[in-house]
Amino acid sequence: MLLDSLPSCFSNPNNLTSKNNNSNSNKMQQxxxxxxxxxxxxxxxxxxxxxxxxxxxxxxxxxxxxxxxxxxxxxxxxxxxxxxxxxxxxxxxxxxxxxxxxxxxxxxxxxxxxxxxxxxxxxxxxxxxxxxxxxxxxxxxxxxxxxxxxxxxxxxxFLSCREHIFGQRNYAVRARFLGSSHEISIECAGGTLTVKVDGEVCLVVKRLAWKFRGNQRILVGGLDVDFYWDVFNWVFGSSGDAGHGVFVFQVGDGGVLPEMVGPEKKLMRKSFSSSSSTASSPGNMSVLQWSEESSCSSTSSCSSFAGSGGFSLLLYAWRTE
Structure with a gap:
């Protein structure tokens, strides 16, 4: 069955190999x-x-x-x-x-x-x-x-923030949306994705095996926020390395996302080199392209964001079990 081979949200953590534990332990330290x-x-x-x-x-x-x-x-x-x-x-x-x-x-x-x-x-x-x-x-x-x-x-x-977060089934971060601070929680368990804002459930996505990528408008502190998720690597990656989930919270036309340099670039390079071919495929980046295409085409350069009022929060969620 398909569900028998799905990692992260679907697999039993007791069945994961020690090799996977060591790999994710290194990521957890960064x-x-x-x-x-x-x-x-x-x-x-x-x-x-x-x-x-x-x-x-x-x-x-x-x-x-x-x-x-x-x-x-x-x-x-x-x-x-x-x-x-x-x-x-x-x-x-x-x-x-x-x-x-x-x-x-x-x-x-x-x-x-x-x-x-x-x-x-x-x-x-x-x-x-x-x-x-x-x-x-x-x-x-x-x-x-x-x-x-x-x-x-x-x-x-504050135009944009990109953060690498870590957890087993729950991923938490404190984020600012146009000056307002909120607790964001993302839970992936039993084939279901649950998003909470300040402790309140604002989105539940069931049957992730078929809905591993998508978007939905949610409310964050009264703001309309476009939420994009991509757990392709978690669903189709090997049990030895489930890769990472990608989540984007976008206000308005969004904010420019910075280029990866230094330690962040090294972290992603290690992930891609140690992952299976599916985890390193363009699938895990499609949600970023999707969110960009949903906004106006002029948002590709920094200068276009002057006074736009847009904001983007990009989260890379790494499994640490």
Whole structure:
């Protein structure tokens, strides 16, 4: 029967091989969140890509602004040599100006599920008198440290987030939709996909063996959100490596999704190289193409998102059992 060969949502975890456990254990150690923000720097629309990465031994942030790139270690350590410290660095941008980047993660607090801090930090870009970009809740500290006298006149726009989440049957993440924060839970069990928002069931998809890919409009905090799912790899992958599920939450025309670089690209490359031919087929990317085609064709470039009000949350769900 077809159901006898279906992994993840359908298989018994006691029947999985130790090889699969070891493979997914390596993936479980890597937490990755990539966010894109749009802001105004010297009256020029500017896009910032922040990639938060955490393993058992490292915790880092990679910042990309135009052609500028910087990687920071934000690991907490009892050894002074490796201790996380506040820092700053001049930015060489294409605006004929040299603003400065300031950061402080010494008091940052993190949720167990994510590499992105939830409070107790700041990341700021400032010139001599104004803060041009600010992320985090320590605004007064950022003002004092930079010597600026005013906060950003224009709030940055959160365009998109891509996160790798891990679980056995339940996958949870805290996400922001146009300024509002919500708890998202995705459960895959017994051939059924259940999506909850703030503890309330908003979607149930039964018979995943036949509905392994689809889309449905749901409500998230009063917002109409287009939800896309693709569990092709879970349904048709081998029991030795069930790959990952792909889920997209899209508001409006959506937001631009960042290119995979660094540790995130390495994680995906390892997945594809160790997966069966079905798991590495274009099937697992079709949901992304589908969501893009559902929005206007002009949303392929960053510049087209200025003032669009769209947002996209892309989740890669990895099985850790």
């Amino acid at each position: 937490k990755l969140v990539t966010c894109i923000y749009q802001t105004q720097i010297f009256k020029t629309p500017t896009f910032l890509t922040l990639t938060w990465s955490k393993t058992l031994s490292t915790h880092s942030l990679t910042i990309n602004i135009d052609s500028f790139s910087l990687s920071l270690s934000i690991s907490h350590s009892t050894f002074s040599l490796f201790r996380n410290k506040p820092g700053s660095k001049s930015l060489s941008l294409t605006h004929n100006h040299t603003p400065k980047l300031y950061w402080d993660f010494t008091r940052a607090r993190f949720s167990p599920q994510s590499a992105e801090p939830v409070s107790g930090f700041y990341l700021a870009i400032a010139d001599k008198t104004h803060i041009l970009f600010l992320l985090g809740d320590l605004q007064e500290d950022a003002l004092r440290r930079s010597g600026a006298v005013s906060s950003p006149q224009v709030e940055p726009t």
